[in-house]
Amino acid sequence: MVEEILAWLVACPSVAGTPNGEIVGRIAAFCRSHGATVRVLPGPEGDRANLFATIGPADVPGIVLSGHTDVVPAGEEGWRSDPFVLRAEGERLYGRGTTDMKGFLACALAAVPALARLDLARPLHLAFSYDEEAGCRGVPHMIAALPGLCAPPTGVVVGEPSGLRGVLAHKGKAAARLEVRGRAGHSSRPDLGRNAIHAMTGVLAEAVAHGRALEAGPLDARFEPPWSSLQVGLVSGGRALNVVPDLCTAEIEARAVAGVSPRALLEPVRARLTALEGEGFGVAWRELSAYPALGLEPGSALAALVAELTGHAAVPAVSYGTEAGLFQEAGLDAIVCGPGDIARAHRPDEYVERAELAECLAMILSLGRRLAA
Structure with a gap:
């Protein structure tokens, strides 16, 4: 059944x-066809929604399995087949989002179906979000709605690819467009214009200097770098060499060790940008994404x-980010654990192995048996 379900999930592009x-x-x-209680939670965009499904009694604490329904675009060169049609080749299942x-x-x-037959004493919830790949935009709305959906969960398992090993920590991230x-x-006659690129260089210099200063700490040896x-990414x-440029844009991101606010790391750059208003320039700052670091205690x-x-x-830690930090920020213990290898993500011919899916399914069914005990 896993492969059949994966085939129709992949066939829904959900970029x-x-x-x-x-x-x-x-x-x-x-989920409803197997007796689960399902809530579809529309987001403010109007055309996207989170989904929250419960197997078992919602009024007692249980476990959340968290994932996102969206994928990155599949426009890269190198795909050997339609990325939105599941392709089996030996033990590998290829497709965007596998x-x-x-x-x-x-x-x-x-x-x-098996969980529904167990008559769970404690519930298992499925929390499926939207637009995680666009900066974790959907899940905050679902987290805010949790008190009305179920009793406070005892833990959240975020199923990002980790080789089915629990991940205790990851860095937080914030990104902005300037x-x-x-x-x-x-x-x-440069004296008659206002050169937006020249003005932006001071902001970029602040970003570079602040990034270098961060190397002094705080340090967390679990991460690489610690x-x-x-960094400035774009x-x-x-418009032309002989035209004083009237517009310059840049995109920057910060990645923060646990205990450090990623948004706060961008503030010196934002302050330098804002100061340009006093020099006669117009400025704008738009947050592209933000999520906190994850730091679950090993014990x-x-x-x-x-x-x-x-x-x-x-x-102990990974370099990529997930929605787990947002659940932890809301007061819930969270851990990352899912099938597959993150190195295969966002690449042509993305794939997951059949054995990885079988191992993950066995883990979830074992969790269900514990919740039934």
Whole structure:
């Protein structure tokens, strides 16, 4: 059943930033057909929704299996087949999202019929979000609605690809788009224009200097590198060499070790940008994404549970980010654990292995038996 479900999940493109009614509707119908209580939670965009499904009694604490329904676009060169048609080749199943992270969704859904038959004493919840790949935009709305959906969960398992090993920590991230607006003119009379690129260089210099300063700490040896970081990733401006540019844009990101606010890391850059208003420039700052770091204690009950269920020791930390930090920020213990390898994500011929799906399904069913005891 896992492969059948994965096939129709992959066939729903559900690219981040686009309507997701098709995939949410199919998941909701499947869960309801097996007796789960399902809530579809529309987001403020109007064309996207989160989904929250419960197997078992919602009024007692249980466990949440969390995943996102969206995927990154599949426009890269190198795909050997349609990325939105599941292709089997030996033990590998190819398609966009097979690893990140529809493989986990397929395992959770394939477990629903068996879980429904267990008459769970404590519930298992499925929390499927939208637009995770666009900066974790959907899940905050679902987290805010949780008090009205179920009793406070005892833990959240976020099924991002981790080789089915629990991940205790990851860095937080914040990203922003900066804009400087000046005044155009001929380059022979720069005194009559306001050069937006020149103005932006001071902001970029602040970003570079602040990024270097972060290398001094705070440090967390679980990460590589062990410090928070800040970088400029994109810069654009100008129309012709002999025209004073009236617009320059840049995109920057910060990645923060646990205990450090990623948004706060961007504040010195924002302050330098804002100061340009006093020099006669127009400026704009738009947050592109933000989520906090994850830092689960190794001795926590959730870490012990996942280690027992998988038979694998936990990984101290990973370099990628997930929605787990947002659940933890809301006061819930959270851990990352899902099938597949993150190195296969966002690449052509993304794939998950059949054995990885089987192992993940076994973990979820074992969790269900514990919740039934």
